[in-house]
Amino acid sequence: MRHIPPQDLSRTSRRTAFSGWRRARAGLWAAAAVTTLGFLVALEFAARHHGVPGPITNQVREVVFAPKSGGLLYAAMALMTVVLTWRQRLVAVGAAVGVDLAFLVVRWAVGAGTDGGHPFGNGALWVVLACAVIAVTRRTGRERVLLLKGVGLALLLVAGRKTGDTWLFITSKTRPxxxxxxxxxxxxxxxxxxxxxxxxxxxxxxxxxxxxxxxxxxxxxxxxxxxxxxxxxxxxxxxxxxxxxxxxxxxxxxxxxxxxxxxxxxxxxxxxxxxxxxxxxxxxxxxxxxxxxxxxxxxxxxxxxxxxxxxxxxxxxxxxxxxxxxxxxxxxxxxxxxxxxxxxxxxxxxxxxxxxxxxxxxxxxxxxxxxxxxxxxxxxxxxxxxxxxxxxxxxxxxxxxxxxxxxxxxxxxxxxxxxxxxxxxxxxxxxxxxxxxxxxxxxxxxxxxxxxxxxxxxxxxxxxxxxxx
Structure with a gap:
């Protein structure tokens, strides 16, 4: 039987444990993502059953239409920027403001109002989604993972608000x-x-x-x-x-x-x-x-x-x-x-x-x-x-x-x-x-x-x- 020095045993043990920890952590992240998506889909169906759009529809709608809370979208974008450099943060903020100004001009030109929503916030959501695309197409390794985590954190904050609104509606309908x-x-x-x-x-x-x-x-x-x-x-x-x-x-x-x-x-x-x-x-x-x-x-x-x-x-x-x-x-x-x-x-x-x-x-x-x-x-x-x-x-x-x-x-x-x-x-x-x-x-x-x-x-x-x- 081959003799393995004690230091090699320790190194091998740590390597094995770390590999197992990474696999378990990746599995937990995957399970959490699937569970979250399933929960949102279930709420969407429940809301549709009662005749109103669910959290997914409301969130997709804010890509173009006036958002319910523009401040929350900018707060979510700010949360995402913690994974960016200062130069990238300035670019992200400038792009968000530019998109919002463009939306403002278009709405004014066509005579469209905000329907009770905020006149700003679409730009912040566009920047968050753009960062998700950049992470998938232009980043690799740890940079991709870090950027995707930042995007996920921002989207979870926004989705939490939409989910809460839908859930409150369901409580009023199902608990007479x-x-x-x-x-x-x-x-x-x-x-x-x-x-x-x-x-x-x-x-x-x-x-x-x-x-x-x-x-x-x-x-x-x-x-x-x-x-x-x-x-x-x-x-x-x-x-x-x-x-x-x-x-x-x-x-x-x-x-x-x-x-x-x-x-x-x-x-x-x-x-x-x-x-x-x-x-x-x-x-x-x-x-x-x-x-x-x-x-x-x-x-x-x-x-x-x-x-x-x-x-x-x-x-x-x-x-x-x-x-x-x-x-x-x-x-x-x-x-x-x-x-x-x-x-x-x-x-x-x-x-x-x-x-x-x-x-x-x-x-x-x-x-x-x-x-x-x-x-x-x-x-x-x-x-x-x-x-x-x-x-x-x-x-x-x-x-x-x-x-x-x-x-x-x-x-x-x-x-x-x-x-x-x-x-x-x-x-x-x-x-x-x-x-x-x-x-x-x-x-x-x-x-x-x-x-x-x-x-x-x-x-x-x-x-x-x-x-x-």
């Missing part, structure tokens, strides 16, 4: 009964924060309302700014970091809407106010709503908390999204806060400000109950812990944190559904208890991630040993 009375009753244990903050925001007048509305509506742009800081060295290093904000954002957007179907809730301004009238006025689907369907229980928000009566499921209209439980705006704002903790002071301040302002807006506009916000925080920390553990290597602390977060999240939803009256009757007990179980996840996340700092040793998976021949 909502559980707002249960959450509103449970919210008595927290002191009805939506009613309290709603009165404060109303007292500030249009200035406070418009300010919070801007913060609430530009959450995705704020996330892109943070992501650009995290990914600023991608072009220099030739690779993406193991974990960054965009990953958390996309996973939240992928998993969160599933709970809208399980726990349909429309929010206090709709169930207990006049928000449905406003939504019907601005919704693209208002003409599909039968006028005989019930709307709000009563006009109570934000001045009169709902009475303590046994809650029941209640039918609701066919256009208002069931998008409250958990609060994904709170989840995304929490993710931004987490990912700005290691940035410069101005970024840390911005992350804190965006979280506080988003919480004030979600409650003050009547879009969410306080119970939604607690669930959103726990939801985010659980996802963030799972992604960090997956990147670092699963160990006992990571598994324990994820299991704890998932258990608390499930317990919150179950208690809101089956114990709301008991919670409302004993706020002195259940209010602090809800805050404490949420704080236990926050504390567990802080303690566990402190062990995952760069100074701590990462988990090492056992390397395969070659056979001696």
């Amino acid at each position: 009964v909502v559980l707002d009375q249960y959450v509103a009753t449970a919210d008595h244990a927290l002191g009805n924060p939506s009613w309290l903050v709603g009165r404060v925001v109303t007292a500030t007048g249009p200035v406070g309302f418009n300010f919070l509305d801007f913060v609430y509506g530009q959450l995705a742009v704020a996330a892109v700014v943070v992501a650009l800081y995290q990914l600023r060295r991608v072009a220099v290093e030739g690779r993406f970091p193991g974990h960054h904000l965009v990953r958390t954002f996309l996973v939240i957007g992928l998993l969160g809407p599933a709970f809208y179907m399980i726990y349909p809730v429309v929010g206090p301004i709709f169930a207990y106010g006049t928000g449905t009238e406003h939504w019907a006025a601005v919704s693209l689907w208002a003409e599909d709503m039968p006028p005989s369907e019930p709307w709000a229980v009563a006009d109570l928000w934000p001045h009169t908390p709902p009475p303590l009566v046994p809650p029941h499921p209640m039918p609701f209209d066919g256009i208002t999204p069931r998008n409250c439980m958990p609060s994904l705006h709170t989840a995304w704002a929490t993710a931004i806060f987490i990912h700005t903790r290691k940035g410069p002071r101005v970024l840390r301040f911005a992350g804190t400000f965006w979280l506080i302002a988003t919480l004030a807006a979600t409650l003050g506009f009547g879009y969410h109950y306080g119970a939604d916000l607690l669930a959103g925080v726990v939801f985010t920390l659980t996802i963030e812990a799972a992604l960090r553990a997956s990147d670092r290597g699963w160990d006992r602390s990571g598994v324990r944190l994820v299991v704890h977060g998932a258990t608390v999240f499930a317990a919150l939803l179950v208690s809101y559904r089956f114990l709301p009256s008991e919670m409302a009757e004993r706020p002195w007990l259940y209010g602090p208890l809800l805050v404490l179980v949420t704080a236990s996840v926050v504390l567990g996340y802080v303690r566990t991630t402190a062990l995952w700092e760069p100074g701590a040793a990462p988990v090492r998976r056992p390397e395969p040993q070659p056979e001696l021949t």
